[in-house]
Amino acid sequence: MGEPSSSYSSSSGGKRKRPxxxxxxxxxxxxxxxxxxxxxxxxxxSDTLIALQLMRTQFPKIEKVVTQxxxxxxxxxxxxxxxxxxxxxxxxxxxxxxxxxxxxNTGQDDHAIMFMEDYLKQMMFAVKRSRGKDQDxxxxxxxxxxxxxxxxxxxxxxxxxxxxxxxxxxxxxEKHITLLMNxxxxxxxxxxxxxxxxxxxxxxxxxxGLAQGRKEIISLLNRKKYKEMLLSSLEKTxxxxxxxxxxxxxxxxxxxxxxxxxxxxxxxxxxxxxx
Amino acid sequence: MWCEAVRLRERGELRxxxxxxVARARRAASLALSNRKxxxxxxxxxxxxxxxxxxxxxxxxxxxxxxxxxxFDVQNATEYEAGFIAKHRSILLVDKQHENxxxxxxxxxxxxxxxxxxxxxxxxxxxxKVWDTNSAQVVMDxxxxxxxxxxxxxxxxxxxxxxxxxxxxxxVRLCDIAxxxxxxxxxxxxxxxxxxxxxxxSEWILMSGGCDGAIRFWDIRRAGxxxxxxxxxxxxxxxxxxxxxxxxxxxxxQQRKGKSNKKPQTLHKSQIPGQxxxxxxxxxxxxxxxxxxxxxxGAVTGLRTTTDGMxxxxxxxxxxxxxxxxxxxxxxxxxxxxxxxxxxxxxxxxVTEDPSLVFVPCMASIKAYNLWSGMTFQTLRGHYxxxxxxxxxxxxxxxxTGSNDRQILxxxxxxxxxxxxxxxxxxxxxxxxxxxNWSD
Numbered sequence: 233m234g235e236p237s238s239s240y241s242s243s244s245g246g247k248r249k250r251p252x253x254x255x256x257x258x259x260x261x262x263x264x265x266x267x268x269x270x271x272x273x274x275x276x277x278s279d280t281l282i283a284l285q286l287m288r289t290q291f292p293k294i295e296k297v298v299t300q301x302x303x304x305x306x307x308x309x310x311x312x313x314x315x316x317x318x319x320x321x322x323x324x325x326x327x328x329x330x331x332x333x334x335x336x337n338t339g340q341d342d343h344a345i346m347f348m349e350d351y352l353k354q355m356m357f358a359v360k361r362s363r364g365k366d367q368d369x370x371x372x373x374x375x376x377x378x379x380x381x382x383x384x385x386x387x388x389x390x391x392x393x394x395x396x397x398x399x400x401x402x403x404x405x406e407k408h409i410t411l412l413m414n415x416x417x418x419x420x421x422x423x424x425x426x427x428x429x430x431x432x433x434x435x436x437x438x439x440x441g442l443a444q445g446r447k448e449i450i451s452l453l454n455r456k457k458y459k460e461m462l463l464s465s466l467e468k469t470x471x472x473x474x475x476x477x478x479x480x481x482x483x484x485x486x487x488x489x490x491x492x493x494x495x496x497x498x499x500x501x502x503x504x505x506x507x
Numbered sequence: 508m509w510c511e512a513v514r515l516r517e518r519g520e521l522r523x524x525x526x527x528x529v530a531r532a533r534r535a536a537s538l539a540l541s542n543r544k545x546x547x548x549x550x551x552x553x554x555x556x557x558x559x560x561x562x563x564x565x566x567x568x569x570x571x572x573x574x575x576x577x578x579f580d581v582q583n584a585t586e587y588e589a590g591f592i593a594k595h596r597s598i599l600l601v602d603k604q605h606e607n608x609x610x611x612x613x614x615x616x617x618x619x620x621x622x623x624x625x626x627x628x629x630x631x632x633x634x635x636k637v638w639d640t641n642s643a644q645v646v647m648d649x650x651x652x653x654x655x656x657x658x659x660x661x662x663x664x665x666x667x668x669x670x671x672x673x674x675x676x677x678x679v680r681l682c683d684i685a686x687x688x689x690x691x692x693x694x695x696x697x698x699x700x701x702x703x704x705x706x707x708x709s710e711w712i713l714m715s716g717g718c719d720g721a722i723r724f725w726d727i728r729r730a731g732x733x734x735x736x737x738x739x740x741x742x743x744x745x746x747x748x749x750x751x752x753x754x755x756x757x758x759x760x761q762q763r764k765g766k767s768n769k770k771p772q773t774l775h776k777s778q779i780p781g782q783x784x785x786x787x788x789x790x791x792x793x794x795x796x797x798x799x800x801x802x803x804x805g806a807v808t809g810l811r812t813t814t815d816g817m818x819x820x821x822x823x824x825x826x827x828x829x830x831x832x833x834x835x836x837x838x839x840x841x842x843x844x845x846x847x848x849x850x851x852x853x854x855x856x857x858v859t860e861d862p863s864l865v866f867v868p869c870m871a872s873i874k875a876y877n878l879w880s881g882m883t884f885q886t887l888r889g890h891y892x893x894x895x896x897x898x899x900x901x902x903x904x905x906x907x908t909g910s911n912d913r914q915i916l917x918x919x920x921x922x923x924x925x926x927x928x929x930x931x932x933x934x935x936x937x938x939x940x941x942x943x944n945w946s947d
Binding site: 309314315316318319320323324335341386387390423424426427489505 | 719739741743799804825826827840841842844846847880881
């Protein structure tokens, strides 16, 4: 097996864990048939950026909503062994403006990671939709993109700083900020009325699906006698309430610690962790 | 391996200090539920805090939810069960029956750092009481405006004897034992204060963690807090080569040069009326009260510094543990795999003295993490219910933990070579390391 290339079509990146399984890669054509590679083979990587790029290609396609791929931070923790290294790599990638991190409102510490070009594409869809409704004040979107996104790299921004950054482009008023919030680019914080979270526009239905899918998988495992199930059979279940696929949820649950995997002679076993 | 270390020391290849450090580290890494020491706790409620005194390391003070505080002798047992299990009973107990005892739960009980003649208890009945140990009487009490969550005294103080108390009120109050009055009121937090910790390197610096998620550093000699920890300001590794604030200032100055300055001012006047003027009138020490940076996404439930005073560990109700570099005030981004932490009660964390391990009460078990890499080192399971507090005694390398099941458990080093040497003078045949006698 060769070195994993950093292009998007590298499906052999995950096989580094088990070098004897090179025969598997002969059967799968490179890149297009991601569905044939099982989760077990792709469970751990050694580099954060490679893990991010691979998970981005595996992002499920949803019919009704058009979304650019994003990766949850808990998924990243489940794929790369050393969590401290993941945090530090994310920090340096954030500073290099390769990706952006957003705080989600499902749960206390949920973060979503999106590559910069995907985020800008998503923003353009949202801007186009909101431009259709209301004509005046739309120059704020250009100001937002040019001044705010590229200089403020954190997950949140306070009112004062937002106004001062937007006013580099022109006279920023309350109406402009309302437009930004209606387009879904900013959300008000519940605890502090002067602070805003950056958010991914039109991600609402996906977050709902995320929360419901998590609950569904946990209840599925809880109903079993010993609260465990083989990972290969868990992957084949169909989720009724979530548009995202099972592998997405399993990675997220392993990373946040609700499920732990145990190696058995028949493969990996997923078990509810009680601690 | 132990004998090898002794032999190296004998030959002079291992220095005395290094030998001591290696021995301590090995003992701290092999903690297990002690099979020769147990505490008979007289409490009828959850144990909220445990502390061994700092002068001798001999007496353990515990505070519980039934309003009682008890003192145990850690080194000498009151009786021996079955010949070699040491049972420690309390040598002093003050509870609700005491005429001046607390009426509600005791949230924190700490020793006076200079000697064991006094101890301080803080309780949900809004009182902080100072007790004389020998006569078991209340010497002084302080009334606080809300439930008191935490109290702390500086272990290195030589010029003051202030008790820092944090309650459900937003201000940290410093009570003076010498005068019996409140000397300082530190404002800046936006919600109650759950945890307090004095700095290990300066007797004037206090760190407080609030329910609003902020950790503030106060120098009690001047007004206001001088530092608010922000979780988004981070450093990779141990220390950056130079401070980023010097770089940021020059960048923002360059940006403003090209644009007109009229527009930002009109915006400020309409959006935030009068704040520009108010900011100028504030005392320079209070300017950080406008700083809304948070260290955790929930409340800060526990704070602990390392003994060298360089790093601070904080636990939050967002179930994250963070390691901060105190001098630069930044998040070192060490990721501790903390699963679920208790969210409504203050937690007591413990760090070993060569800071290699940190002990965190994690639901019904205590997890030991490696401080620098964040990997889980060990999980100590023994309590039946949620664990609230733990204290690591560096003298004996023992860990004391208290939980909601009203018990205080002792975790001692279990190096088998060591137990063999100790039992030479006793006739314990079963303790001799028998290699064929194993089970899973």
